[in-house]
Amino acid sequence: MAGLNSCGLSPLQGLKLTTLRPLSQFTTLRVGGAAEWLAEPKNIEEVKILISWAKTSKIPCQVIGAGSNLLINDSGLPGLSICMKKMHGSNLNAKSGLIEAFSGEPFPALARNSAKAGLQGLEWAVGIPGTVGGAVVMNAGAQGGCTGDLLESVTVLPLKGGEVFEIKKKDLQFSYRHSLLQKEKLVVLAARFHLEPGHDQRELSRRTNANLNHRTKTQPYDIPSCGSVFRNPEPLKAGKLIENLGLKGHRIGGAEISKLHANFIVNRGEATAQDISQLISYIQKTVQEAHGFLLHPEVKQLGFDKNT
16 A cells, blocks of 8 residues: 555645545445545545545545445455545525535435425435435435436536536436446536425425334334345335345344345444355345346445456
8 A cells, every 4th residue: 555655645735634544434334444545525625636636646536425325345445535424515495496415415414404494305315324426326216206306417526637517417317226427437526406395394394204214114224234235126126026035134244134124234243345245146146046137236336356
């Protein structure tokens, strides 16, 4: 790994950078090795400085949000890891229904604040434990709603450096749990949504709370996980396929297929990233042998030889 002197800190203009920071602290699975370098920018200008520094230093650069849909290898990640969680904040216009939010804004907080402002459309998002940026990239959804339906545009920056620019919804190629941003090396800085204004605040808050209560009762929110592991092979449901094969409770090391919801892998306290990766592969193999098709993971895997 490169040293401070070999990378040079002067281009960082005083930004704090830590080394060998355990990335298990930055994922909801609570697994993952150390980042060679880690930064937590608070605004767009700091993101630009960090990406420029990585480019000048000729080191890899990757971006993470709340780490709720992420599996990082036990060996950690080389180069610079940028965590966007501190780049949060939003502006809601109760009259027009327009919302502007930075990429690190927690998606559940945006859902709650929208309901309080009488803006309808994000009630389903309260149980998704990620950031706005992550939700846009993955086209996150639940209970019939999805991010792409409400988005107007995103503000992005090339991961290899360059100028900030905007991409309109029509150019983001949204489909089920997919967007253009999964293929292009772009950093989501902010997003613009349009919700329906003028609704009863109490009713929206009631619906929002009901959605959260349903998810906490049917999904293992009290144990570290990465959320839904696999995309649903529509019209089938991944969780039901896995459950019907008797895989609930199956363990590899400290990783377990949830006994509450079979499309969740939980960390029972001593899991490694390798345990979880092997359990994902085991589920894929078992389902493929039984049904003849491969389940595709929603969870993004970083630092592995394969990114399934």
